[in-house]
Amino acid sequence: MNRQQGAALLLVLWLVVLLTALVGAFALTARMEALQGRVGNRGAMTQEIARAGMEYALVRVADRNPETHWRPDGRAHAWSFDGHDVQVRIIDETGKVDLNQADLPLLSRLLQALGQPPGDSDALAAAIVDWRDADNLSQPVGGAEDDDYAAAGRDYGAKDAPFETIAEVEQVLGMTPELYARLAPFLTLYSGRSQPDAAYAQGPVLVAMGVDAAAWLAQRNAGGINPQLVGTGSGTYSIESRARLADGREASLWTVVRAGASPVPGSAYTLLRWEEGAAPP
The missing domain is CATH 1.10.40.60 (EpsJ-like)
Structure with missing residues (x-):
């Protein structure tokens, strides 16, 4: 009888250990999945903020107000979205x-x-x-x-x-x-x-065109070179958008888009190229 009771007690102890291990493993797995979900959610949010930067650039380049208009000449623009930092560059494709x-x-x-x-x-x-x-x-x-x-x-x-x-x-x-x-x-x-159109070209392209790139860029950045209207460009742009959250997480987006009518219903632009998270191209 004593031997049977001892065997039963030992079996119970083993079951308790096994159940404890199973509960611990489940808790660890749940914690890891929660962390992964949180990381994935933050990553997706950062990427969507970068996309917001791209779409905001299209709004600003189409703005006819000289005070708020962004010229598609490659200069960096700082923007804040919901308290997060976004840096956007937009270049007209005719400058390439x-x-x-x-x-x-x-x-x-x-x-x-x-x-x-x-x-x-x-x-x-x-x-x-x-x-x-x-x-x-x-x-x-x-x-x-x-x-x-x-x-x-x-x-x-x-x-x-x-x-x-x-x-x-x-x-x-x-x-x-x-x-x-x-x-x-x-x-x-x-x-x-x-x-290329020198109004939107970057340094090496200007050099290739036989232009004094340093002088031209200095004059352009100072507002001395004014394309017609407010420099809305051709409507086809390269846009680089980099988003940074307060916790340091970053995401980058590179696109080539054509503004205007799109085959996609409800879209104000056509995507010609899309690349996330890695330097172009």
């Missing part, structure tokens, strides 16, 4: 170099403005033109057609068609990841112009 429209000299000068030697810049600019043109003839200063890609061990040749994305230029023979990271912010597919 159009990959499908720019000629070889402009592309080469842009590469030189970013630190590439003239000879290398000419060759790479020629390869960019060869990628998009319809023929299989290399440019006089170099370039790259199908045979050149094959000789370099690439299993593809020149596309011989227009660029469809900015990232596509990474496939051009001679392009490197480091150079692409420096070049991409100054490229567009949406301006339709052979020459």
Whole structure:
């Protein structure tokens, strides 16, 4: 009898230990899920605040009041949303170099403005033109057609068609990841112009255009260069919005948007590009 009672007591103790472990594990799991939910909620909120910055920029760039209007020339604007800090930059796409429209000299000068030697810049600019043109003839200063890609061990040749994305230029023979990271912010597919609009261009693009960038930017930032109306631009913009909560959490958003009628009902703009949380492109 005593042995049976002892065995029963031992079994009860083991059950108590097991139940305690199960309750503890459940409590820990519940706590972790609550923390994860809180982190996810804060992250989603920060991202939505960054999106609010993007949409607010569209409102301000369309504002015809010179006192409250934002010109799409790349300068940073500070904004507060519900007590949280947001920094927004908006750039008109006509201030960039159009990959499908720019000629070889402009592309080469842009590469030189970013630190590439003239000879290398000419060759790479020629390869960019060869990628998009319809023929299989290399440019006089170099370039790259199908045979050149094959000789370099690439299993593809020149596309011989227009660029469809900015990232596509990474496939051009001679392009490197480091150079692409420096070049991409100054490229567009949406301006339709052979020459950028200096009213909205950034430093390297101005240099490529043969403009004294330092003097031009100083004059523009001082309000000495006034586009027509209040500089609303073409209606197609790159927008960078960075949100920061009071607890230090941050979120970033990069978009290219076309203001105006949208195929999406109720939307005042069309999204052409959208990227969250990582440097463009």
